[in-house]
Amino acid sequence: MNETDLTSVGDEVETGQLDEDDRLKPEFVRAVLDAVEAGDDEAARSLVEPLHPADIADLFELTPNERRGDLAKAITDLLDGDVFAEMNDYVREDLIDSLSATQVADIASELDTDDAVAIIEDMEEDDQRAVLRALDPDDRAAIEEALSYPEESAGRLMQRELIAVPEHWTVGDAIDYLRGHEELTTDFWEIFVVDPGHKPVGTCQLSWILRTPRTVSIGDVMKREQTLIPVDMDQEEVALRFQKYALISAAVIDAGGRLVGMITVDDIVHIISEEAGEDILRLSGAGEGDINEPIALTVRTRITWLVVNLGTAMLAASVVGLFQGEIAKFALLAVLMPIVSGMGGNAGTQTLAVVVRALATNQLTSSNTARMILREFRIAAANGAMLGILIGMGTWLIFGNSDLAIVIAMAMVMNNLVAGLSGVLIPVSLERAGVDPAVSSAVFVTMMTDVMGFFCFLGLASLWGLGG
Incomplete structure (x- = not known):
């Protein structure tokens, strides 16, 4: 969570939407649902608008099943990709079922590949194809490739949006490249260095680039030792590698050793929590144990x-x-x-x-x-x-x-x-x-x-x- 997100949460606490444990207050949830029931969509939007996407997702999880559709209609303009990415799987599936293929495609296009795949992978096959047809060709190709990998594998977990530069570049070349291409991803912690065959040969943290003279070669400043994640590795094993080697991000490679994506620590935190809870529930035979499960x-x-x-x-x-x-x-x-x-x-x-x-x-x-x-x-x-x-x-x-x-x-x-x-x-x-x-x-x-x-x-x- 960045500084803006922290400020937003602080504002929510001060305005009475969250309690001291950063949970939505029951009276706030009732106020939103009462406004929706009264047909006052404007009042509902004004109450929900200041919330962080994760808190909007919580709002839907706290709303009874039969009233989620009405809430979604009332605050449609606030339901962006970030909200769906934070939402419980079962709650998200219910809402996705009520949206058109075009609407789902619009939401998926706002997200990183891994989050878009998480939304689309559980849909019915016919609905999935309709959503993929509604996406632009580049997004469709990336998501189709991700769906071709086994469930709970690095290929499903990784995102394709990353920065890769050749080893012969200088630090100045890399900085100019980052500043001169607006379409590049904005969320990354390190740059991957690749050879002519697009195989990773090292990594370079942003802090090193910022503190190194422009004339120095990337090959001289990069770290050659790195942890590479095979695309078919199980997500639990990926999480163990992140934990063991204290990784912030890691390159994902295909069977030929070529760089195809990266996995970041924010995804791993979710996986660690998910796997730990899953094992405890399996020991008791309680299944997934999700209170939103049918x-x-x-x-x-x-x-x-x-x-x-x-x-x-x-x-x-x-x-x-x-x-x-x-x-x-x-x-x-x-x-x-x-x-x-x-x-x-x-x-x-x-x-x-x-x-x-x-x-x-x-x-x-x-x-x-x-x-x-x-x-x-x-x-x-x-x-x-x-x-x-x-x-x-x-x-x-x-x-x-x-x-x-x-x-x-x-x-x-x-x-x-x-x-x-x-x-x-x-x-x-x-x-x-x-x-x-x-x-x-x-x-x-x-x-x-x-x-x-x-x-x-x-x-x-x-x-x-x-x-x-």
Whole structure:
């Protein structure tokens, strides 16, 4: 956000549109919607006009679905590309559906290629073709090329608007070029230096150009070491490279090594936030977790994993059924066995969260997997021993049965070891099998801790003769 944007936000706070956390106040949203409902479009526009594009996007997200169309009609002249670029995906799709192909094309033409692609890529195929036909040839060619790359790849994420100059130019040549061509992009932090085959050979920050005499060659001032992003690289891997090497922008290259675009850090901030939230929600089986997601899609996503969980719960119940005779003779087993499985599930979830994060950030690789397994085994053993002592003492004090106390303490230790090993081995195995560990691991870890928790506790109780 530049200085003008910060000033705008400050003005919004002072005029009462935003609260202290930079969120639109409920009374402001009501005032806008009341003006729209009353047919006073001029009043609605006057209220919304001072807002930053991101806050206008928030306004639409806070507006009920059935009233967004009316709001859009009332403030049509304020709905530019910057607003759509900031908008939630589902909300944007609803509004895009209500616009003509020409209107969508006008919005897309105002945006950088990556933002335009984000608007167009989720449209129906027929609508997509209509929008592309309405674009001018240069914009259409750039967007069609971007759409040819896999989803969530660098090719979809990159923007084509960049500055590239040859190595033999001087700093003065570069400055004259930047000043003499009004059609060049205005948002960039560094200049890419290319060879005659348009392959990047280095980068030159704007600060270096501004502080270097005009007669110095670009080749003498540029930095030759650079991080190049293959056009088909997954966006999560791109984000990791930006994080690892503290990048502001990076060149994107095609299969032949030619410069085809660049990715900037503002796009990466969005990706990091998106991927982090996505992994957490996948662990719970909640899908995308977007409150603007259609209810039918949310139900379909959640019920899939709830059915899988139902199957694993029935498997755990079948293990309990093997020991129904012991439970019938010694009812305290039924009272205490959920503690063993529940604590194992909690321990497994802790390990799983750490491992999935380590896999996502490339901290856990094939070179240190064995060390990670040993580490979590030691942690599980220590936690299991402490929990076993506590539950054993508590059981003895409450129920006065030393045999039962020993059995539940041993079961607690064993199930914690199972939880620790499952929390590492399951996501690592899924990741090596090409399956996203954030999606499936939780179900299998829970199944292991439930089944083994019941089996260890009831099996030991049977061997110990508690049900006799």
